[in-house]
Amino acid sequence: MNTTAEQSPHQIDVKEFHPRARAALGDPQIRKNFRNAMNGLMSKRTAAFEGWDVETLRDLGANVRMRALANLPDLLEQLEQKLTENGVRVHWAVDADEACRIVRDICVARDAKSVIKGKSMVSEEMELNHYLHEQGIEALESDLGEYIVQLAEETPSHIIMPAIHKNTDEISKLLHEKTGTDLSHDANYLTASARLQMREKFMNADVGVSGVNFAVAETGTLCLVENEGNGRMTTTVPPCHIAVTGIEKVVPNLEDVTALLALLTRSATGQHITTYFNMISGPRKTDELDGPEEVHLVLVDNGRSTIYQDDQLLDTLRCIRCGACMNHCPVYTRVGGHTYGTTYPGPIGKILMPHLIGLDEGRHLPSASSLCGACGEVCPVKIPIPDLLVRLRQEAVDGDRLHPGKVKGHGAKRSSVEAMIWKGWGLMHAKPALYRFGTGIAAKFRKLQPGKIGGWTQYRTAPALAPKTLHQRMKERQQ
């Protein structure tokens, strides 16, 4: 099987959000795949929290993450020290490019030609597969969803279920075309055939690359949550394991993991516990029979330390990447993950990606929300996603002189026409007499009301102005 050149996420123009949204909305298969999948995930989550005091648990999760972030610099140093004591080599990458180079250098030093990968969103953020391919190193995804996405030369459409946009039929055809498997609707058969092909890759891989769910500072433990066993294989079979993670994933103590793990699996897939939970504390010791000879951790900043410097935006870094926000998002459910054109789609993507790519490139992200709050309501660590969306909307138009924009590319969405409209609106609504005069005129000449109001009347009738405003009726009443 040949690894195909991966499509770089940046080949997708983020600014083309609208046309992609229209295309997705007009594709009944995409609509059905997402609606069904999200319905299933929502009810699984609800069932998994049954009998639990979910609000208290969410408070606990939020507090664990906030405490960790409050001490982030110290915890990272402690983590580095502990890992080093454990025999893990720690590397720091200021951005995605540096992180890629670090992984390449480790591979080159070992003369490694083939890499097997466990699921890692940070590696997607780095576009690692694409980079390694250009360097002549073959990287194969071993998570089934990621594997499918890689075969299809696509990017993940969901952070937990990368191939959720495809149904069994589409997957069957893809596997048939790319790997010669028989066409089948039997998910077990398809999985088994993919597994068979992967086994050989696992055995021959020179390096395993994985993500990290939680990095525990006090013990120097890297925790990895997974269901397929591919994470265990990736981190134990090849002679070298490289873990890549964002700098925000560190927690102080092992006991912090219990709350976060309970929240993560229930929020993500509605599971009480995943099939595998790996705790990696170092390379193979001399008296041990298996495990990698070398373990590396690459700590990736890539914009996170900038987010960290703002008291409000900091909350973005609480995220434990469960995907519940997208599962419950009415916009994501309608348009699917690829519409966003970003590594992280859905609500978390809308508040995280502007920091990574800038509000100029990602200017449509914060506005693509009805601010319904479903995301914030289910977030296991209580990230106030709607408030952060409003903050980024403000930054996108530089709309607050008291709080000047800080985020890269702020002000890119400001248009002089819209700014003037709001200025006029502000003047009218800040002057009560002018407001009463204007609304009174509008009510009086309501028959002249325009029948078409942009996108509104494309789908709906125009709202009808009442013959008398409430102001007028109350005035009459007092007389």
Place this chain on the structure above:
Amino acid sequence: MTDPIKFYPPKPEKVYFFGTCLIDLFYPDAGMAGIQLLEREGIEVLYPEDQTCCGQPAFTSGYHDDARAVARSQLDLFPENWPIVVPSGSCGGMMRKHYPGLFKDTPDDVRAAEVAGRVWELTDFLLNVCHIKLKDLGEPATVAMHTSCTARREMGVAAVGPALLSQLQNVELVEQIRAEECCGFGGTFAIRHPEISGAMVSEKVDALVDTGAKDFVTTDCGCLMNIDGFAGKNQKPIKGQHILSFLWQRTDAGSQNSPVNASEKGDKQ
């Protein structure tokens, strides 16, 4: 961290009524219904003449300077310590949840937080402060209800509407699938992302129609305008009303006997 527990005030002699701009212009009947319900509970309703808009449209669009200018002119309207009741979860949520943040670091911060602390969504106020007891005078009817996302998640009143409707003996409340899902209004979202908003409201209307009810009630005029507007344009057999209008009409002897009101209802909504 968890949403603060609500401490309902004792039933006051007077309240300030903040009518919202949508009700002022498009649904004054709903505002009048709210005022009449409060008056029937023996509460004197103060209607500050200088009220305009809570400032939310500019706020959620990111134009916080303009939102603050508009919101600031509302802060002067409630000088005495009476509760401020709002017939909308959305505008109520703006005032209660977002005014403190909007005025942070300004000379008005204390005043804004004080006003915010007195804001109540009106149905919540009727049920939990007035302890209203409704006597249903209407014919048997089946209705569905859409609770706005802000009423549900910012004001925490998802249980209030159904509780009030359950007091009406001849009214059967039927629930649509995914009742808690957004109708797609989202203020300027409906204009900025018309296709996505259109897809959302289309599914919401289908869900409401599937209940078999011909009428629905809602806490918010934004949702009402959106859902009703879509149903109207696409000839879907469902018609909406603000929950306050519905509650008043079902329980007011004058409304029940007046054929004018019945036809007016159809005309306005």
